[in-house]
Amino acid sequence: MPSLKRVIAAVTFGVCASLAHPVTAQTPHRGGTAVFSLSQDPATINPVVSSNIPERQLGCIVYQGLIEVTDDYKILPLLAKSWTVSPDGLTYNFTLAAAKWHDGQLFTSDDVKYSLLEFNRKYSAIFAAAGRVIDSIVTPTRDKVVIKLKQPFGPFMISLGCMQGGAIMPAHLYRGTNVLTNTTTTSAPVGTGAFKFEQWKHGEFVRLTKVPDYYAEPERPYLDALVAKIIVQPAARIQALQTGEVDLVQFPAQSSLPVIKANPKLKVVTSDVAPLSEIGFFNTTRKPLDDKRVRQALFMATNRDYLLKTVFFGIGSVGIMPFTTDIAWLANPAIDYRKLYPFDAKKANTLLDEAGAARGVGGKRFGVHIAVLASQYPELQQAAQAIKSMWQAIGVDVSIDSLEDATYLKRVYTDGDFDISFIAYTTFSDPALGITRSFATASIGKPFGNAAKYSNPKVDALFEQGERSTTPEERGVFYQQAQAILAEDLPVMQLRQFRELNFASKNLMGLWGVVQGNGRWTDAWIAR
């Protein structure tokens, strides 16, 4: 029999849970305009030719991929109504939805063929990997597409999503033109989404309006219009949210969390963008960091629970293995950093002594330079400050270089002029798209690639096998094996794993929890 305490607890929980979502049961209101902020004037409203955030925030509303990916990695139909995959994982048969381009032209299998072969695989940074494995595309009818692959590619379906660079482009507007100067790229995008492009005032806003007869769901979208307001300063974005001038701030400065929580008109929602990690790359080609014992010691001297509580505002969790556990099928249950590398200055000191990094004058062992991409992740700058004092305790002298994007890219990836570098990496929802790059030999020297210059043929082979298998179950095995090696070699230290937050007006509803990406605007509505 359950104790009285438990019953009360259960009832209280139930009441609280229903209070927490009091409006979700309401019928969505129709009409109105939602305003969300962009951190920069986009260079284009096209999610393929740029992998930047504002470009995809807007581009993936106007344009669509064949499919959408749910938060638990299921594939939902979008421009493709249905599909079958051959048992060998080489042939994909798609049946297309009866969609229309925003200029009234019919969407056909020819668009898919042109787009994937001539556009996405040439211009999308994220889709490029999937593009390389496409052998041929056949279009037997206007609504049938058959894609043949050269070899099985695990993340192929996911790569067809808009956030992964798979958005389908209009062949009738692009074929035979210069993609980069075509007005469809530069000023007037034409997609298939539930909202179409209306107006772009550079430096101010982009306005999208609802499509009257949206093919996928006739009753959608609920909103009449969407406005993306360009507000470069993070503080100004939060202020605009507080005054009600914008309804949603995506990718906010996490330091604003207390302000948002204290405001009764606002809410904090976990975003649906791909899971990410904040990590530190050890430059494994530099002494003494080329010795894994030194890397392990530095990791053990880092109080990550403290960092999580303070500089990361409790958002996310300390990573317990090399890859984020937010993609569950990658997790290797045998690895737990809390047991392998608990915060323990004494053990760290012993390891450093063993590695021959003895204390010199004044108790100093050696000095390291931490390069931080501070312009994008100010919290990492603070983490570096905290780590500086943690590592001083074990005789390691830290100097911090806070860098902005361009300088960081050159210093870290091109010149390799750093000891440790702090940055956040997204997974793009699949290890082959977003995780391999941190560790694979092929990604050394590439921007946002393998900054550690870690090279291990065994790991490379496992990543390749993981990429070439099809189901998550098969693929998971290889990634779990890779994790075991990486946990031991430790070219990268996990600072924390997390999901981005959205700060929003309490009236903005329906946007979250359905598919991965920057929210599903088709379902969004404004409560009155």
Add this chain to the structure above:
Amino acid sequence: LTASPNAHPWWTENWLVRYVLSRLAWAVVTVLAVMVINFLVIHIAPGDPVQALVGDFPAPPEYVATIRHQFGLDRPLPTQLWLYFIHFAHGDLGFSFANRLPVLDLILDRARWTLLLMIPALTLASFAGVALALVATRPGSTLDGGITAISLIGYSVPVFWLGQILVLVFAIDLEWLPAQGMTSARDAPSGAAAVLDIGWHLILPAFCVTIYYLAVVTRVARTAVVQSLRQDFVLTAQSKGMSRRRILWRHVLPNALIPVITVIGYNFGYSLTGAILVESVFAWPGLGNLFISSITNRDYPVLEGIFLVTAVTVVVANVITDMLYFVVDPRVRVAGPADD
């Protein structure tokens, strides 16, 4: 420019023509030097405009090469500089990578909004600053002390801090004014409502700009007025029984104007870029915000264009200021510039 016997007497003075021509020649040399230095500094600074265009994730190399070629970034730096000057000679400031628009169009478009912010603010600050200086003409009085203190504060307060405070008080707490932007994008008003809407958004940033320039003008004007008040002609006028107001207007103000015009001219010279911080705080879509995003994007042509326009404005404002001396001060007309 040859002297004409029918022109205004001082205009025909030979030294003046020489003076004007030399000022203009120096102006051209200055602008050309600025162009070369900026071009080199911008291109040598680390960073890659292509990265900003294709995004963080490493894009296919052929795509990157195409962009590089399209924007001429694959050419050697001296060639790029040479082409920059050739295009400039044809009135072409280049093409913005990030905005995919001709730089000149882009700058002119954004400059309108900066001027909309700056011209009213600078004008107000200029007149109000002189007026305050005239009011504060009794050194040591409470009023003078108060005005001096306030202008000192206005001069020293960082505008981004002041901007934040204004937003916190008037936008967030009192909910009287919008916090950012130039228009209410949600409702997209048109006609008279659109004009009112912009005016509504203009108040806080314009106030923020005005405070700073008001302080600058007041401080300079006050010093000039106080110095003029110590001159013998003021004593003479007083002994003739002239009213204080008449002394200020007829004798003190004209004599105090030279430093005031210098500082006002200087301010107007920076009108295009003087509001970078304010524009940033209030997300005002002017040249300042364009400048910041162009730095982030390493949008070379836009940065070169903004530096060029700024250099030209500063130089032109200085030339105009020099010319104004002749108009307001008969002594300059008669004596000619000291260095000539």
